[in-house]
Amino acid sequence: MIRALLCAGAVSLALIGSASAHHSTAMFEWGKEVSLQGTVKEYQWTQPHTFLWVIVQGSNGTVEEWGLEGMSPSWLGRRGWGRNTFKAGDKVSVVYYPLKDHRPGGFYVRVKGSDGQVMEALPQRGG
Amino acid sequence: MNYRVLLQSGLGVICTAALASGGGLQAVAAPAPQAGATAPASESAYAALAKLPDWSGVWDPAFMRPPPGTPRPAAPKLTPTYAAQYAQYQAKNRSTPGLNFVSDVASCVPPGVPQSMQEPYPIEFLFTPGRVTILIETDHLIRRIYTDGRPMPKDADPTYQGTSIGHWEGDTLVVETSAILPSTSPMQGISGHSDKLHLTERIHLVSPDLLAITTTRVDPAVFLEPYTTTAYYRRHRDWQMMEYVCEQNNHDALDAHGNPAFDLSHKP
Numbered sequence A: 001m002i003r004a005l006l007c008a009g010a011v012s013l014a015l016i017g018s019a020s021a022h023h024s025t026a027m028f029e030w031g032k033e034v035s036l037q038g039t040v041k042e043y044q045w046t047q048p049h050t051f052l053w054v055i056v057q058g059s060n061g062t063v064e065e066w067g068l069e070g071m072s073p074s075w076l077g078r079r080g081w082g083r084n085t086f087k088a089g090d091k092v093s094v095v096y097y098p099l100k101d102h103r104p105g106g107f108y109v110r111v112k113g114s115d116g117q118v119m120e121a122l123p124q125r126g127g
Numbered sequence B: 001m002n003y004r005v006l007l008q009s010g011l012g013v014i015c016t017a018a019l020a021s022g023g024g025l026q027a028v029a030a031p032a033p034q035a036g037a038t039a040p041a042s043e044s045a046y047a048a049l050a051k052l053p054d055w056s057g058v059w060d061p062a063f064m065r066p067p068p069g070t071p072r073p074a075a076p077k078l079t080p081t082y083a084a085q086y087a088q089y090q091a092k093n094r095s096t097p098g099l100n101f102v103s104d105v106a107s108c109v110p111p112g113v114p115q116s117m118q119e120p121y122p123i124e125f126l127f128t129p130g131r132v133t134i135l136i137e138t139d140h141l142i143r144r145i146y147t148d149g150r151p152m153p154k155d156a157d158p159t160y161q162g163t164s165i166g167h168w169e170g171d172t173l174v175v176e177t178s179a180i181l182p183s184t185s186p187m188q189g190i191s192g193h194s195d196k197l198h199l200t201e202r203i204h205l206v207s208p209d210l211l212a213i214t215t216t217r218v219d220p221a222v223f224l225e226p227y228t229t230t231a232y233y234r235r236h237r238d239w240q241m242m243e244y245v246c247e248q249n250n251h252d253a254l255d256a257h258g259n260p261a262f263d264l265s266h267k268p
Helices: A003-008 A011-016 B003-020 B043-051 B080-095
Strands: A034-044 A050-057 A063-070 A091-098 A105-112 A118-120 B058-061 B123-128 B131-136 B141-146 B163-169 B172-178 B198-207 B210-218 B227-236
Touching: A034 A063, A050 A091
Parallel strands: A063 A105, B141 B163
Antiparallel strands: A034 A050, A034 A091, A050 A063, A091 A105, A105 A118, B058 B123, B058 B227, B123 B131, B131 B141, B163 B172, B172 B198, B198 B210, B210 B227
16 A cells, blocks of 8 residues: 555545555655566565566566565455465566656556456556 | 553453343442543444434545535645745745655655545545544544543644544534644645644535535634635445555665655566
């Protein structure tokens, strides 16, 4: 879960101004959507955040592991996601907000799995 | 309580039980109730719970999607010190959204009341004789609200969730809370308060599946006048409460300088 992200993502929240924050979004380029394709190494269905670890093959043959933080089981688990949503070896296409410091990581926004289904991983405006 | 008192209480129970079952022991005077002691729960006390409003199920905070027509909360009237702090928060909110949420919560230190009631994940209510218990999913927080008529303890230790007593006014639970750790936040944008912070929460159903909690904060060190906000919660009867251990896989603890960090190591 990411309390801060719930906050930052919603205009209404700034108006209500009452939610507690878990952590700052300052490390991400929040709102800047970037995508990657790769193979799932592990999907961690854990609090306070899920993590999608993806092996990405570079054009020059390099292989790099990416760490993508996501919303919590408390949020995703009530919206159709689960610990078996991804398994090792799945081919995925991930839209994420990148880390500002350019390390291979970010926050996943939506994910398209092997079956072609796109799953939204953040609250949609108004919902 | 010392061992002698424990022994006497124990004997009292044994003797009462023996008398009730027709035993021939002499009755002994029941020990005087301890301050803050919990009375034995009787059958009638359990039966009385059926008269309370139905708050069963799981309640999801509605701050992302408040009921239509919910007014924007009024600006708090703050003492100079806290007004400066709040102005700084608001300015930062405009210039660098998201950066404001830097707090120990990122390092798994839980928020205190009342902010703990506005975490993003659900809460649930348990009614037992003389007590309402609020279970907060995020960070596994527990609030025990004694409704058995006991007075507010005079010198309770300051804690994150404070010390609470409550009473029912019709279908509204009125909760009084004090002894809240001064390091906690009394509202979004304010960090810290005095040991005088006192909360009054009025909790009631506004429609069958919508609960309102109106919270009034009093602390002369922070607020020039009582500051009241209302939060809403939607009932989800088909949801289950989930486990939430913040230390399970937290990559977001603050660094040694108190700044946001992001640990990118893959921990198995």
